[in-house]
Amino acid sequence: MNDPRELALGLYDDVLQGKPLDGALGRIATALGAQTGFITRLPMQHGRPAAAMDFTRHRIRAEPMEDYSAHWMHLDPRVGVVDWGREGVYNFARLLPRHRFEESAFWREWGRQMEPCFHTVNVIVAEKDDVVAALALHRPPDAEPFDDQDEAFLTALYPHLRQALLAQSRLAGIERQADLREAGLDAVPQGVAVFDAAGGMRHANRVLEKMAAQRDGLALGPEGLLPSDATALANARYALRLALAVAEGRIRLLPDGMHFAIPRPSGRSPFLVQTVPRRDGANGRAAGAVMVVTDTAARRLPSALTLQRVLGLTPAEADLAAALAGGRTLAQQALKRQVSRETLKTHLATIRRKTGCRRQSDLVALVLRLGD
Template sequence: MSEQHEFAQRMSDLIGAIYDCVLMPEKWGGVIDAIRAEFNFHNAILSVTAHEGIHLLGALVGVDSYWSARMLNYGSAVTDAWGGIEKLTEYPLEEPVVQSRAMPGYDLEGNRYFVEWVRPQGITDAVNISLEHNTTTLSNFTLGRHGSAGPITDGEIEGLRMLAPHIRRAVAISQVLELKTIEISTFASTLDTFNSAIVLVDEDAICVHTNAVATAMLNAKDPLTLNDGRLALPRQAATAALKEAVKSAATGPLTSPPRRSGIPATRRDGTPMILHVMPLHRDILQNAVAAIFVSPSVASPQMPADALALLYGLTPAETRVFEMIVAGQTQRGIAVKLGLAASTIKTHLLRVFEKTGCKRQTDLVRLAASLSIPL
């Protein structure tokens, strides 16, 4: 077996384990520890926190009790080490950002968290992956590099970039599920205890099972409906995206980025909803290949960026670059503002061109204008 094939298999195993955490949140610690070890980092922190400071989900590995007990003493100094909360929220979602590259010349000597907590443990660099930053929560996955491991490599960044969208989706669904643990032996009955709608479907998006909330939505045809047994949404584009996501969950390789990780829908009273599709890789119910979790969105979809992401399958990082290009910023300016390499911005832009069929930046501006009204 070639080294490349072995790496792909390890990535597939990690992604499967990430999705297992949705149903069994107590596994998060072991999974992020496996990711830490795979890419030669010293510690790893998964943090999902409400803006009110309420801790919703988290795991910390590679840090002994002495240092973990002291971590809570530093408050805003932790985010200040990354340039502050405003800088953190500017980073594209799912994009691994290397601290030393994003903040060259930044004086960390004045930061208590770095001086008293990071450096004494021998940590010399870090990677942060923003998973969510919205009106209610701030979610990040951060890995610290020990000085003895050498500089963070581009290959390691590519590997983390492969895992990032799956981590983000799993964390989002975990929040939808209110972090309850599901026993596989009583899966169907346990689904009825959740406040969110949950639908299990086969690879053709035909319903296999619905929990009580989803059944009520289907009976009211708001916003879920059935078309010849297949799950559908009011907007044709959203239905197409849902079918694509289910097909990808059923047949696509786990190492591919998840498509349509947040599919928007709207109830008749105007309430914005989000659908998350999670592949099922265990024998839960016959023919079920994906679970669809439906919950209220934290905010109404923003146009045209959300529409572009929906219609063309752009990643959050590609969407962010698109937004900034349309706003008139240069590739070099975007790289500086986001703390990313110019080559990374160019790669994202080329993928935007490829997915949208545009050839020039002016074409993107016209496309944005055409999507300035809701679908």
């Protein structure tokens, strides 16, 4: 039988390299003369496993495991004799008489027709009153049951196996959270770039990748947004530095310069970019920054009537807000309406007061969010 320390080193090596534990499971099974085995996470309900998930398998096909979890687990007599809240090694040769298992509906109707998982030893790993993982190893009916030597071997391996299974479970949880965050960002209609505290771009959602694929004044690189316009590129870098400074607490108030436009060689309306600091909600430390990019040419602007109803604007104010969100300037609107720019500046100040927007760029972002 192998040295438990050698198997422990293999477990840690697989976890550190991000490998699945199939290889480690196979080595443990071979050391114990087990024919089959699996590792699974077990969500609990009323103190018993409600399902099995995220299987790591050794010589067991996926289909029986899925069928077991969905339809047969609750009939398995082995489930009922384990104290699932207590960690350790469980040898079912001691806990469940052989005749009782052979006579069970589980074995007669399903188990013996599938994999020969008869003699069984389980290793239970729990944390915070919830089972995180379980290792199960099996021998066929005509083999010898697991004995004291096998239990002692698993008991010696247990501390290392526990650490490896908990580490893998936590890493999987982090990956699932990251997947959910990325899926959520992909559902946002604007382009989104997420930066870490050092200013490196960690994620660009699909909308932003599609904007860059247009090759119309905007590209993406490891350092983030790369406008083809030199001024816009300088503005992007400056806005990111400001946001990181706010996130780190070096600047107390949100400064000007965190919003900018990216001109487009095609002549279409520019990309509008809003930059915001990002902090870790758990400890309040700086986490980086986020840039939200709006393609005004692709967005359908809300009607002036919608702006009147939602923002409480007058018809003239709503018309001006919609025009600014559409990329037109105060000078263009003054010429169109045959009024002075000062008059429109007064209207704009009233609009900002009604909407709570400190800057024109904030107002534009608000109006665009009301669009389809």
